Amino acid sequence: MQLPDSVRHAWYVARKDLLVEFRSRTAILAAAAFVVLVLMVFNFGRDPTAVSNVDLAPSILWVTFTFAAILALNRAFQLELENQALDGLLLAPIGRSSIYVGKLIANLIFVVTVEVIGVPLLALFFNVRILPVVGPLAGIIALATVGFVAVGTLFSAMTVRTRFAELLLPVLLLPFMIPPLIWAVLATARLLGGRPLSDVAGWLKMLAAYDIVFVGVALLLFPATVNE
Amino acid sequence: MLRAERLRHSYGPVRALDDVSFTVHPGQTLAVFGPNGAGKSTLLRVLAGLIQPQGGRAHVEGGRRAIGWIGHQPQLYGQLTVIENLRFWGSLYDTQPTGDLVARLGLEEHAHRPVRALSRGLVQRVAIARALVHDPTVLLLDEPFTGLDRMAAEALSLLLGQHAAAGRATVLVTHNVEEGTELATDVAFMRTGRFVHFAPRSGRAASDIAEEYRNAVA
Numbered sequence: 001m002q003l004p005d006s007v008r009h010a011w012y013v014a015r016k017d018l019l020v021e022f023r024s025r026t027a028i029l030a031a032a033a034f035v036v037l038v039l040m041v042f043n044f045g046r047d048p049t050a051v052s053n054v055d056l057a058p059s060i061l062w063v064t065f066t067f068a069a070i071l072a073l074n075r076a077f078q079l080e081l082e083n084q085a086l087d088g089l090l091l092a093p094i095g096r097s098s099i100y101v102g103k104l105i106a107n108l109i110f111v112v113t114v115e116v117i118g119v120p121l122l123a124l125f126f127n128v129r130i131l132p133v134v135g136p137l138a139g140i141i142a143l144a145t146v147g148f149v150a151v152g153t154l155f156s157a158m159t160v161r162t163r164f165a166e167l168l169l170p171v172l173l174l175p176f177m178i179p180p181l182i183w184a185v186l187a188t189a190r191l192l193g194g195r196p197l198s199d200v201a202g203w204l205k206m207l208a209a210y211d212i213v214f215v216g217v218a219l220l221l222f223p224a225t226v227n228e
Numbered sequence: 229m230l231r232a233e234r235l236r237h238s239y240g241p242v243r244a245l246d247d248v249s250f251t252v253h254p255g256q257t258l259a260v261f262g263p264n265g266a267g268k269s270t271l272l273r274v275l276a277g278l279i280q281p282q283g284g285r286a287h288v289e290g291g292r293r294a295i296g297w298i299g300h301q302p303q304l305y306g307q308l309t310v311i312e313n314l315r316f317w318g319s320l321y322d323t324q325p326t327g328d329l330v331a332r333l334g335l336e337e338h339a340h341r342p343v344r345a346l347s348r349g350l351v352q353r354v355a356i357a358r359a360l361v362h363d364p365t366v367l368l369l370d371e372p373f374t375g376l377d378r379m380a381a382e383a384l385s386l387l388l389g390q391h392a393a394a395g396r397a398t399v400l401v402t403h404n405v406e407e408g409t410e411l412a413t414d415v416a417f418m419r420t421g422r423f424v425h426f427a428p429r430s431g432r433a434a435s436d437i438a439e440e441y442r443n444a445v446a
Contacts, residue, residue, distance in 0.1 A: 005322075012319045016305070023307035023342070084301035088358070091276055092320035093293040228279045 006101075009094040013102025018109060020079055027075045028113060031068040035118045038064045043125035057126040058188035062181050065115055065141075066148070070170050072110040073152035076103050077160035086226070096223035104153045104215075111145055133191045136200065140191070143207035144184035147214055148177045154218040158225045180210050229254050229289045229397045230275065230366050236283030237270055237421075244270035245281065246421035252414070254365075257388065257398040259408035259429075261441050262418030268401035269300070271418070272368045275399060288366050293321065296364030298372045302355035306344030310335055310354050313343060314361055321362035333357050333383050349377035356384055367391055369400035373407045385411060405441050409434040417444045 003011075021028060042060045080086035089099055119137070123130040130137065152173050159168040187203035230252040237245040244267040252258045262268045273279040275286050276297055288294055297303075304313045314325035330336055333353045343351060352375045359367065367388070373381050388398060388411050401418075402408045409415070409429070415437055417425040425444045429437070 009320060012316065016308070016316045019312065020305050020307045079305065082306060083304050084299060085303045085305060087278055087297070087299060087301075088303035088317065089320075090278055091292055091295060091297055092317070093291065094320050228273070 010101035014105035017106035234284035259412035
């Protein structure tokens with residue numbers, strides 16, 4: 001079966017980004033090291049008698065993922081500027097939305113890789129029981145990640161040609177990340193606290209709605225952000 | 229095949245294009261000469277559709293698929309090998325690089341080396357292969373000979389000659405009159421965003437055109 005052109009082109013862009021990252025491994029190693037260090041520092045810095053692990057772990061998990069994701073998002077369009085490859089992408093007979101979706105897929109794979117490293121470490125350092133809730137937890141992580149990576153990919157394209165891109169990206173992105181982060185933290189806390197799945201269904205719906213809205217908005221706005 | 233109609237574009241108070249019009253037909257090679265800041269690169273970017281002009285319109289028959297572009301930068305990924313770069317760019321045009329193209333540019337023995345490990349001249353050769361990978365009918369070249377070694381410059385001249393002989397159009401911009409004249413069927417001089425001269429080359433020698441250029445843009 002032949003895939004639609006837009007899907008194929010998006011996959012070519014994503015595959016290229018992942019291959020470039022696989023060759024250099026700079027961003028993934030930096031993000032992974034960041035996750036390990038933050039979780040370790042919080043583990044040794046906390047007072048277990050003051051706040052329980054189950055209450056503390058969700059916030060730490062999502063703060064860690066947030067900043068690790070920003071590392072990935074910063075590099076998403078940076079590699080296109082290295083030799084003005086972005087011009088080549090814009091000149092190619094592919095839709096601007098294929099470029100955006102390709103970048104989104106690559107960023108999602110990158111951030112999910114970092115999250116796959118982070119979740120077991122959280123279980124190890126904070127002694128929280130992940131296995132009984134691994135399915136619903138994966139759902140929360142997936143929904144929250146799609147939302148903030150979708151917005152982050154758009155802002156990464158907007159800021160990459162500015163002088164202070166690495167500073168500007170978190171300044172623009174963090175306010176938009178607050179809603180999905182709050183919902184993700186609340187849902188994760190309830191899951192780890194042993195509450196039934198029905199208790200987090202509302203947060204999951206909110207995260208799904210956020211994803212739909214912001215992926216749609218990003219697809220609409222992306223062409224305007226990359227055109228001169 | 230390629231038409232510019234009253235193109236206008238400014239960067240703040242600086243006029244990069246000021247009422248530029250011309251047509252390039254199949255088989256023609258237009259060489260645009262001008263000093264730095266004359267608006268040559270902006271002209272190519274407008275023709276390629278990378279910049280939306282503030283006035284006028286540019287039309288390339290066949291659209292973006294028909295255009296091959298060589299800019300100031302090679303538009304390659306340093307971490308990827310030569311062949312991976314060519315395959316990626318080819319895939320966006322639903323094609324793949326041919327062995328013939330790689331061979332004509334003398335890249336066979338470098339095909340599996342990462343681009344970042346290549347010399348400037350070799351990188352420029354890969355950039356030429358990237359621009360030609362989809363067999364474009366219109367070539368837009370911005371200072372294409374910059375950084376090329378003698379062998380690569382000869383290979384590029386040969387490829388451009390074959391491109392024109394196949395009835396395809398080329399626009400090349402450069403500040404080096406000697407480099408561009410050999411290939412040109414038509415010559416334009418550009419100054420402060422305007423064409424101050426546009427005529428067929430008509431067999432004139434590079435030295436004559438260089439003299440005319442000095443008089444026109446001085």
